[in-house]
Amino acid sequence: MVASLVGDPARANMLTALMNGRALTASELAQEAGITPQTASSHLAKLEAGGLVEPEKQGRHRYYRLTDDDVAGVLEGLAGLAARTGHMRVRTGPKDPALRRARICYDHLAGDLGVQMLDSLRERNLVRQKKQDIELTAEGERFLAKHLQISPDMLAHPRRPVCKACLDWSERRHHLAGTLGAAMMQRFAELKWAARDATPGSRVVNFTRTGEKQFAALFGNGKD
Amino acid sequence: MVASLVGDPARANMLTALMNGRALTASELAQEAGITPQTASSHLAKLEAGGLVEPEKQGRHRYYRLTDDDVAGVLEGLAGLAARTGHMRVRTGPKDPALRRARICYDHLAGDLGVQMLDSLRERNLVRQKKQDIELTAEGERFLAKHLQISPDMLAHPRRPVCKACLDWSERRHHLAGTLGAAMMQRFAELKWAARDATPGSRVVNFTRTGEKQFAALFGNGKD
DNA sequence: ACGATGCTTCGGCTAACATCGAAGCATGAA
DNA sequence: TTCATGCTTCGATGTTAGCCGAAGCATCGT
Incomplete structure (x- = not known):
């Protein structure tokens, strides 16, 4: 299900990093989310399978971007609901x-x-x-x-x-x-x-x- | 986070059951989701805390409904994305x-x-x-x-x-x-x-x- | 060819959370 | 009051899935 993909904090961090519309490499996204490349790779595979992001190979980099504006729109909607309850994320990545x-x-x-x-x-x-x-x-x-x-x-x-x-x-x-x-x-x-x-x-x-x-x-x- | 709330299958089933706009009791929702009342109670408390549903007491029943049309809209968006990848939830009920x-x-x-x-x-x-x-x-x-x-x-x-x-x-x-x-x-x-x-x-x-x-x-x- | 870089796969560990049984509160009916 | 119904809380269990180390490919640069 799509929502569970967005639900995970690490993946949510990646997605919001992509919200500006530009494409980022897998390792950049890993940094953004505060996780190791291995973990990021797993997450990105899931996001791709769920149709939320699209990869683009370029040399030894893999650039990921949001699939389209529908995805961005839904993410904005979710962020809107979250903001409404003051339920903004407190719980960030696993690290210190x-x-x-x-x-x-x-x-x-x-x-x-x-x-x-x-x-x-x-x-x-x-x-x-x-x-x-x-x-x-x-x-x-x-x-x-x-x-x-x-x-x-x-x-x-x-x-x-x-x-x-x-x-x-x-x-x-x-x-x-x-x-x-x-x-x-x-x-x-x-x-x-x-x-x-x-x-x-x-x-x-x-x-x-x-x-x-x-x-x-x-x-x-x-x-x- | 809101998305993780929708991400859980049991909660997603409850929410889709509420998508027609009517209010349902906690036990009805439990049945819709195929879980016991205890578990449903826990889920509903979380959904309420997340601002997705609102309870209304009536006698010894608690009726739950979606908070408003914004919530319904976002859920539609998520379902739309899900449908796109063929990862559609079967649960959409021939009911309605x-x-x-x-x-x-x-x-x-x-x-x-x-x-x-x-x-x-x-x-x-x-x-x-x-x-x-x-x-x-x-x-x-x-x-x-x-x-x-x-x-x-x-x-x-x-x-x-x-x-x-x-x-x-x-x-x-x-x-x-x-x-x-x-x-x-x-x-x-x-x-x-x-x-x-x-x-x-x-x-x-x-x-x-x-x-x-x-x-x-x-x-x-x-x-x- | 060789090493360096970026990404992925694999395996094991751990924490989070959904789940249910049992018991505890309410409310309504007798 | 006493019982029944609807829902919630508590405690314990078990599965899921995120996480990272190590190793494996692939590509680029020299």
């Missing part, structure tokens, strides 16, 4: 809470802190966001230069946007991706504010005590 | 053939007749359909004005499309939604061709004898 707090998404910061950072940037007009698209404002450029020593020319890249909104699977909100997102994460590492967990393959990002303080000073929302 | 024949989906006509109508419109170039999107042709506008006294300006709405394809759960095909779908259903009612079933909450649409004839004359496919 540290992963929810701060983690690497490709090469930029994700998790609670990642979302918080974008929120802060947006609130203070350092970036302007329209759906998926984010652009850096003049104030934003000054801010980056002053506090993080990041200059606009460091962010230029032929095939990658400077800013981009990336859907956060644990928070269900956007965090900052693109070359800027990557540059900021790299800067945090250089400043010894944070570092990827030592465990090989782990996506957890550990903040140092001073790093957490500095981060909160720049992007805090007063909650912690 | 009337529901399959003609019913209300939000505010427009669904079921066999709804699908038949859109087929006919498409075949005669009164509408043009591209996936989800449907647009009314010039001939279509003339047709509506002549036979149903529906003019284009009656269909304008700031936030709702005039035409839209809606997946039908009993047939595995599209029927016509949008303001046009609603307007046509309303017109059928005004012309006394059809009326919603008198049973409170029922979604069955009953056609009068003359109504059926007129409808067949306009949208018939020769099969009945």
Whole structure:
């Protein structure tokens, strides 16, 4: 049955990651859902059998996308019902809470802190966001230069946007991706504010005590 | 999450039993699902917590009904997706053939007749359909004005499309939604061709004898 | 050819949850 | 009151399915 496919948290995470209409590879989806590639493979096979996603082979990658707009429509409907009861997902993937707090998404910061950072940037007009698209404002450029020593020319890249909104699977909100997102994460590492967990393959990002303080000073929302 | 609620077979059976809009007691639902009352009670509590059904106490019975038409709509969508992959649940009950024949989906006509109508419109170039999107042709506008006294300006709405394809759960095909779908259903009612079933909450649409004839004359496919 | 990368299959472990028997509350009827 | 009916709660059981490690293909890059 279709509903049971969507019912599983890991699969639901994958599907919502696909809701923007773009196709993602199996491993990207695994990351989005916070599970290993093996598990993701099993899930994707089921989703495919259920007609919810369609694969497209490209080299050694398999890109998955939602089958069509009917699927997207039904998913939206379900999300609508869920939102109505305030029954928004609390129960995320199987992994530890540290992963929810701060983690690497490709090469930029994700998790609670990642979302918080974008929120802060947006609130203070350092970036302007329209759906998926984010652009850096003049104030934003000054801010980056002053506090993080990041200059606009460091962010230029032929095939990658400077800013981009990336859907956060644990928070269900956007965090900052693109070359800027990557540059900021790299800067945090250089400043010894944070570092990827030592465990090989782990996506957890550990903040140092001073790093957490500095981060909160720049992007805090007063909650912690 | 809502989807996992619908995902369980026993709960899905209960929900489909409620799809006709009538309210059923807990024990009736248990029987529909083929489980004991204890188990049903647990399921119903979850469905209620998820906002899918609402209870109504009456004496020592508890009547359950679907919360509203939004829920019914989403369930239709899910059933539509399921039907598409051939993974149809057998449970759809020969109990209510009337529901399959003609019913209300939000505010427009669904079921066999709804699908038949859109087929006919498409075949005669009164509408043009591209996936989800449907647009009314010039001939279509003339047709509506002549036979149903529906003019284009009656269909304008700031936030709702005039035409839209809606997946039908009993047939595995599209029927016509949008303001046009609603307007046509309303017109059928005004012309006394059809009326919603008198049973409170029922979604069955009953056609009068003359109504059926007129409808067949306009949208018939020769099969009945 | 060789190794690296992306994805899949297999096997075993574990947690979640549907299920039912038995007992506990209600409500309605005698 | 006493009994019967409808439903719920509790406790125990068993199956399901998600999860990951290890190994197996396939494809790309050198």
